[in-house]
Amino acid sequence: MEVEKFSEELQKALSKKQEWYNSECLQELLGQYRLLHTCVKNLYDSFVKKSLINPDPYRLDKKISEIVVPESTPFAESDIPNVFGARFSDYETMLDFICTYFRFSTENFTLQNVKKMIEFIKVFEWDDLSMNNARMNTRALAMTINSAKNGAPSVVQSMINDSVAKCAQTVKVIGKMLNELGVFQRELYKGGLRKDLFEHPDFNKAKAAESAEGELAEIKRLYTKVTGKKTLYNDLVNEIIEEDHGPDKEKKQAAVLERLAIKNAAKPVEKKKAGPDTKEMLMQAVLAVGAIAPTLIQLNAKLVENFNLLFQKKNTFFNKLIAALKKALNLKEKERICNVPVKDAKTGAEHVQKINVNEFLTDLTHKERIYNGIGMKAVEYQKISASNEDAILSFVNKQISEIQSIFVIINSLDAYFKNEIDSEFKTRVKGMQIELSALRNSIINANKKRGEYVSFKEESEQMRKLGISEND
Known part of the structure; x- marks a missing residue:
């Protein structure tokens, strides 16, 4: 070439x-x-x-x-x-x-x-x-x-x-x-x-075309004038010389263009049917679920601090002695349980829910990890994407239902901490309403994406039963 x-x-x-x-x-x-x-x-x-x-x-x-x-x-x-x-x-x-x-x-x-x-x-x-x-x-x-x-x-x-x-x-x-x-x-x-040297008016193209030595001399002669203090990479200059004058220059030129090819460029695909890709619509709902991860991480951190305050004993001599004896005897800490008044969002009725703190936080961390993987389109996202639409919808339904329950519990815990944490530690209680508001909005968004998919599928099914093709 x-x-x-x-x-x-x-x-x-x-x-x-x-x-x-x-x-x-x-x-x-x-x-x-x-x-x-x-x-x-x-x-x-x-x-x-x-x-x-x-x-x-x-x-x-x-x-x-x-x-x-x-x-x-x-x-x-x-x-x-x-x-x-x-x-x-x-x-x-x-x-x-x-x-x-x-x-x-x-x-x-x-x-x-x-x-x-x-x-x-x-x-x-x-x-x-x-x-x-x-x-x-x-x-x-x-x-x-x-x-x-x-x-x-x-x-x-x-x-x-x-x-x-x-x-x-x-x-x-x-x-x-x-x-x-x-x-x-x-x-x-x-x-x-x-581009900068070879196209410069002072660059002697005829001399550069004659030999490798001529081209190298022209590059070095104009380099500082054109580029200023820009670093000169001799090995890369030598590559240019080889691409223009080397015995296998055409092979080297082809290799350069091959290296610059965009490997994952979109390939021609078969013509798709009219209308949106339903699986892609559903995966948008999955990504909306994944977007909940940062809020859960923030809530988890505040919950850990608040639970520690809730179960922290007053700094008395007796409590210090008990703690020291437990540590010395390697006694297992008592399981942390709290009974939280939770209000039903639909009926308004209140009931007391028993919460095992460690299990609740572990489940929350597990969700963080899954949602974070979805948000980053990592292995978790790839596994879901490889499933069929029914399985993906089932996953989305399950996650939205569970995260709604988690929202209700954390919202109840926010009030519970403020009432139950010892007055000695109340100034250190972490409020969670800002994060809960963000979580509520994320749930609404995920629900909206799911609703759009379900509505479109139902409408398509009705059209199919009426014998109306999407391509009509």
Whole structure:
């Protein structure tokens, strides 16, 4: 292929790929980073709460303006609370910066930034969390996770296990996407040189076309004048030379265009019947259920604090003595039960509902995990999507019914806490009306999506019985 024709095709391919990255792929990458940050934040909070690491008192005051990779140098196990604590804190803070302030566009993902981000996700080996790992950062993380789970309630252990699993999964996805992005950025750099230098009026095209040496001389002669202080990557310049003058230049040109092809571009599909895709309508209801996850996470955190206050005894000498004896004798804590007045939304009748606190919180955490997976279109979403419409509708019906019951219970608990928690601790009670309002709106939205699907299916069935085709 002639150089000019190749350059023309190259610029078209780069433009399409860049548009695809900015509109689709980088948004998916941001979603993966957000999931990773949520899981890391959960772990960080657990470590601090159990005093396994010493939080940096100045962490919120740090001004971050670029990607910085935490240290990976070895340190003694005795320094885990301080050294590992500081590094894990920096890791979480940097993830927050990436998710909140870093602009997810190809212009911002320079080769230097891609390299830093690849180094960043390798700071901890999430898929090899062994207490014998040769890398001290990972070994310290594994040891801290083990200590955090030791003696913790099942709901906390479940949260930690789930967070670790999702970190391993997301880091793997992020790493793959960053490596592919790095390949694209290399081609984008080369394409930029071809466009900015080769089309410059001072560029001697005849000399560049004569030989590899001539083209290299022209590139180096004009590079600083055209690009200023932009880094010169000699290896990429050499690739340009090989693509234009190498013995297998046509093969190399074809390989470049192949690398720039959008692999998951929409394939031609058979003509569909008129009208909306009913399964897609139903999956919108599933996604509406998945959108409940962030609200449940917030409610769960407040419920845990409020239940702890509810069952916290007054700080008397006698209560301290009883607690110390139970700990010394390794006596199992009494099961936490509370009897909550719950009002029926339809009839207004009130009844007392017995709630096993640990079971209730465990069930809530289980729903968080499922809904979060749906919202991120992870394994949970894929499994549901692979089912038939009847099974999906059954799932949606079940979730809406259960989440409505959960709403009623938490709403009743909100009043219960305010009345029953000891006056000594009442100022620390967490109100939940804002989150409950958000939960109510999410339920309404999910119900609306389900209703749209059911109405359309019923209408289609009536038309079918009347012998009216959707294509008519």
